[in-house]
Amino acid sequence: MRKIMVLAALVVIGIVLLYAVGKMPPMNSRNTPDKTHVVPRYLNEGESEGGAKNIITGVILNYRGYDTMGEVTVIFSALCATIALLDREKRKVSRSGVDASGVRASVIVRTVVRFLVPIVVFFAAYMILHGEATPGGGFQGGAIIGASVIIFTLVFGLPESTRRMPLKARVPFESIAMLGFLAMGFIGIAFGVNFLTYVLPGLHGSLVDTIRSQMLMVIEIGIGIGGGLVFTSIVLAMVREDEYELQPDIPQP
Amino acid sequence: MNWVLNLLLLIFLVCTAAAAILIKDLLAAAIVFSAYSLLMAILWTQLRAPDLAITEAAVGAGVTTVLLIVTIYRTVRKEE
Numbered sequence: 001m002r003k004i005m006v007l008a009a010l011v012v013i014g015i016v017l018l019y020a021v022g023k024m025p026p027m028n029s030r031n032t033p034d035k036t037h038v039v040p041r042y043l044n045e046g047e048s049e050g051g052a053k054n055i056i057t058g059v060i061l062n063y064r065g066y067d068t069m070g071e072v073t074v075i076f077s078a079l080c081a082t083i084a085l086l087d088r089e090k091r092k093v094s095r096s097g098v099d100a101s102g103v104r105a106s107v108i109v110r111t112v113v114r115f116l117v118p119i120v121v122f123f124a125a126y127m128i129l130h131g132e133a134t135p136g137g138g139f140q141g142g143a144i145i146g147a148s149v150i151i152f153t154l155v156f157g158l159p160e161s162t163r164r165m166p167l168k169a170r171v172p173f174e175s176i177a178m179l180g181f182l183a184m185g186f187i188g189i190a191f192g193v194n195f196l197t198y199v200l201p202g203l204h205g206s207l208v209d210t211i212r213s214q215m216l217m218v219i220e221i222g223i224g225i226g227g228g229l230v231f232t233s234i235v236l237a238m239v240r241e242d243e244y245e246l247q248p249d250i251p252q253p
Numbered sequence: 254m255n256w257v258l259n260l261l262l263l264i265f266l267v268c269t270a271a272a273a274i275l276i277k278d279l280l281a282a283a284i285v286f287s288a289y290s291l292l293m294a295i296l297w298t299q300l301r302a303p304d305l306a307i308t309e310a311a312v313g314a315g316v317t318t319v320l321l322i323v324t325i326y327r328t329v330r331k332e333e
Contacts, residue, residue: 056304127307135303140311147315154319231316238323 051198051212053133060137061216065196069185071139072177072223079174079230086237105155113155120148128224132216138177138223145224146231158239170229177226184215259299266292277332279325287318 025032042055042063050058060068104110124144131137153161188197198212269289276282290313297306 054304136307137304140304140307143308143311143316147311147319150316150319235316235319235323238320238327 051209051216054131054135054137056135057131057137057216057220061219062198065185069178069181069196072181072226075227075230076175076178079234082234082237109155113151117148117152120151121145124148124224124228128220129217131220132213138220139227141224142177142227142229143231145228146235149228149232150235153236153239158236161236165232170233173225174229174233175226177223177230180222180226181219184219187215255299259296262292262296262299266296279330279332280322283318283321283325286321287314290314290317 029035042050042059046055046058047053050062052058052061105113121144124141126141127136127144128138128141131141149161149165152164184198185196188200189195191200191202193199193201198215199208200211203211266289269285269292273282273286273289276285290309294306294310294314297303297309
């Protein structure tokens with residue numbers, strides 16, 4: 001009976017979805033609103049209006065700035081929820097690896113990770129700072145920073161990771177993404193224009209573009225550092241190894 | 254030639270998506286899901302969306318996989 005009900009629900013959902021797909025305009029159609037209005041606007045005026053050579057960065061930070069700020073808030077809320085559920089990580093027991101076996105990662109893995117992590121962080125910095133002109137940006141760079149710290153933690157263990165990136169050093173910067181974004185938004189209000197407006201009145205000539213690109217850069221760096229640290233803190237809060245204290249029979253590595 | 258690559262990627266994408274649901278070993282499912290994200294990242298570059306490809310590779314294949322694996326280590330490995 002239950003299976004029949006599930007099947008019926010799936011069939012109904014499938015019919016609705018297929019009907020919706022049938023109503024969509026054909027692929028590569030040139031008469032849809034996004035082809036006649038949206039794409040030409042972005043391609044022709046995105047660089048001058050958005051203030052970034054990479055039009056996607058201009059769209060993300062300028063045309064849909066509120067949306068991006070909502071996403072940053074979501075990431076920060078995820079960190080708050082994780083910490084509320086799991087508490088901050090403890091730093092007492094010294095064991096390597098995320099699993100309870102107490103076995104150190106092999107020398108090959110450790111050497112490769114030690115060699116690779118600085119290059120990955122360097123690439124992330126390039127991605128954050130160069131996101132204005134090439135694909136990538138703050139969020140991508142932050143995710144790569146988070147991934148590099150996660151790899152390091154999985155191989156060398158939580159104590160080594162928290163020694164390199166202590167909690168005291170992470171906490172002040174975790175909210176920098178949101179605070180930087182809000183600060184740049186309120187600069188517009190201070191100059192008498194709308195929230196998240198980067199083109200400030202009262203400036204002339206090339207100063208407008210310079211100020212705008214600097215503001216976008218502050219937001220990108222904020223999202224990069226803040227996002228990376230939020231990813232790091234979520235994972236470190238999840239892999240905290242305090243429960244190993246309850247298993248004294250595991251031999252020390 | 255490009256459509257052959259795209260077709261192969263799409264076939265593998267569907268296979269990995271089905272495998273991620275069907276496999277009972279959650280650790281294997283997490284790894285298969287990571288492979289799904291990597292294929293999706295290649296497809297994004299084929300669709301000329303490099304920004305999305307970078308995000309998919311970093312978040313989908315990297316961070317999400319680790320979060321899933323850590324969750325499995327802190328709970329149980331086998332699905333009921």
